[in-house]
Amino acid sequence: MNKRKNPNYKLKIKLLQEVKLKCPFCNYADASKLEHHHIDGNPANTVFKNLISVCPNCHTSIESGEISESLVIKTKNNLSINADYLYKGIYTFDNFRIHKNRVGILKKGMTIKDLYTILPSNQIRKTVAYGEHPGEDMYDSYEIYNSNGEILLAVETSENGNINDLIRLISIKSTKFHTLSDVRLGVSISEIMHNEHLENFQPDLEHIHFKIEWINASCSIDKKQLNDDWWNNEKKRIELRGENLESKIDSITIRW
Incomplete structure (x- = not known):
């Protein structure tokens, strides 16, 4: 049996571009989970024309025969014919501030x-x-x-x-984006509270929202992260302290 080879980074990017970042059979749109199917069945053959990016479910269907080999070949050929965008280059982000x-x-x-x-x-x-x-x-x-x-x-x-x-x-949508004070997805309240003025804490059914005014950002944390003492019933307001300060930001929305 031939040893399986994985496509290199540049080839993976080209394959993802070919399918426009989604599975060509079911339109599954999480590009980070797409896999690479070897069309001729040879796992060592990693040339571009022998590979197609598909979602895990469709990959299983191809290997079981539920999606036929002829349909896979036809789909690959159609992608190649319509892939003029492959030659427009790619943009790799390096600025996340x-x-x-x-x-x-x-x-x-x-x-x-x-x-x-x-x-x-x-x-x-x-x-x-x-x-x-x-x-x-x-x-x-x-x-x-x-x-x-x-x-x-x-x-x-x-x-x-x-x-x-x-x-x-x-x-x-990515933890890569951050302010100089390290406001980012996944950061805890305790990590930013001394460098940022966090205000207008408001609860809804599932989240607590607050503002970072200088970038006009609305941030939120999931209530599932919190102990029950986040609400001061006497003062009718949110008070985060102790372990609740370790809750992490799960959304950041900036308005212009």
Whole structure:
């Protein structure tokens, strides 16, 4: 039996670009979980034309025969024919600093159209974001990916369908983005409370939200992380202390 070989980094990126960061059979959209199927069955043959990126479920279906070999070959051929975007290059992010009015390569005043002039189109995916009333509040959201398929950010405008509209909202999706004081996803309250003014603590059903005013950010922590003494019933307010200060930020949304 031939020893299995994994594609190198550059080849993995090219394969992910070919399928536009999603499984070509079921449109599964978590690029970080896509696997690489050897079309001819030879695990040592890692040339580009012999590999296709698929989700774990479809990979299992291919190997069991539920997805036929002929369909795999046809899908690969169609991807190759339509893969002109493979030659547009890739953008690898190296700036992850959050400043006032700036997040990495994004700065206040940019439009979605500006975004498409900086990044290859296969590193931007338009999706739908839902507000408080699903089915009624729906917004265009543009997910931004790194060259390896990792989701980094999601941005929204105030007007659906208008790429000339200004970016108004940025959701941080990666722990790589941080302020100089280390505000980032996954950081504990205790790690930032001495360098940041955290204010306007408000609870909802599942989270506690608070503001970091200088970057106009709304952050949240999951209540499941907290002991029961986070609420001072006498003063009718949130008070985080002791072990509750070790709760970690699980969302950061910046508004411009």
